Amino acid sequence: MEPHHLTVLLLLLMFMISTQISINNAALDAAYYDQTCPQAEKIVAETVFNASSHDPKVPARILRMFFHDCFIRGCDASILLDSTPSNKAEKDGPPNVSVRAFYVIDDAKAKIEQICPHIVSCADILAIAARDVVTMSGGPNWPVHKGRKDGRISKANETAQLPSPQFNTTQLIQSFAVRGLTIKDLVALSGGHTLGFSHCSSFQARLHNFSSTTNVDPTINTDFANILKRVCPQHNHNANAGQFLDSTASQFDNNYYKQVLMGKGVFGSDQALASDGRTRWIVESFARDEDLFFREFAASMVKLGNIVSGWDNNGEVRLRCSSVN
Known part of the structure; x- marks a missing residue:
């Protein structure tokens, strides 16, 4: 294939991705759950801390999970969805088969559902957890903007969009x-x-x-x-x-x-x-x-956490992070 043809294809791919994922700062708010579920961040922090104390690999796995989630359809927790007989989900795509610790997010979600049912999205829980694993490992702290919805679509073949370890x-x-x-x-x-x-x-x-x-x-x-x-x-x-x-x-x-x-x-x-x-x-x-x-x-x-999906505007708050409602 001629070099100029490769350039055209690359530009087309970039355009397609950029029209599907957008930055949305206005819709997210650090105080989003202050009135509806003020315990949410504390529950996530305790869950992440307890899991990390039993498995020191949890912080790296949660941070990688968040990055891989946001890079596909925006930060919509699509990486948490299980595959079904009719669909192979992101978590089973080649770059994600080594991603672990989904149970940590599932545990935090279950605890939050007991106190604040059907309010806190899995996408927000993952964003909070990613911040917490950095902070508890000696890194910086930052206010997590919240208000994301959980996506209903997760496709393994879309994980090809993730940056490769071989990229220049x-x-x-x-x-x-x-x-x-x-x-x-x-x-x-x-x-x-x-x-x-x-x-x-x-x-x-x-x-x-x-x-x-x-x-x-x-x-x-x-x-x-x-x-x-x-x-x-x-x-x-x-x-x-x-x-x-x-x-x-x-x-x-x-x-x-x-x-x-x-x-x-x-x-x-x-x-x-x-x-x-x-x-x-x-x-x-x-x-x-x-x-x-x-x-x-x-x-x-x-900035990464503020990437939201333009593919599925009908997001929801999942009752279980591994499946759509």
């Missing part, structure tokens, strides 16, 4: 831009990987037969590449093997950016941020100043 910087910038997110938002939200873990399948291609001229991605620090190759040998048969995306995996901090600057980004998309002039200066600023990163991350999470 241009692809990342374009993916975020069609959702109203800037280059600074891209770099700030990538810092969520400070809590992340990845299985080998998402980065193993960087370690073996990378190209016709080099076996290993040359942007990886040599010593770090050797560590990754021991964890993920070429003929790896351990489906659970993988690597934390940050050496301080349980702490929300700016160490992710320091690692990327040293060539120790696990994903190709992580390392690309340090290799492109459009993003490197932001990586450097966040690596120097953790408070700056925290402020920008909080601001970008508010």
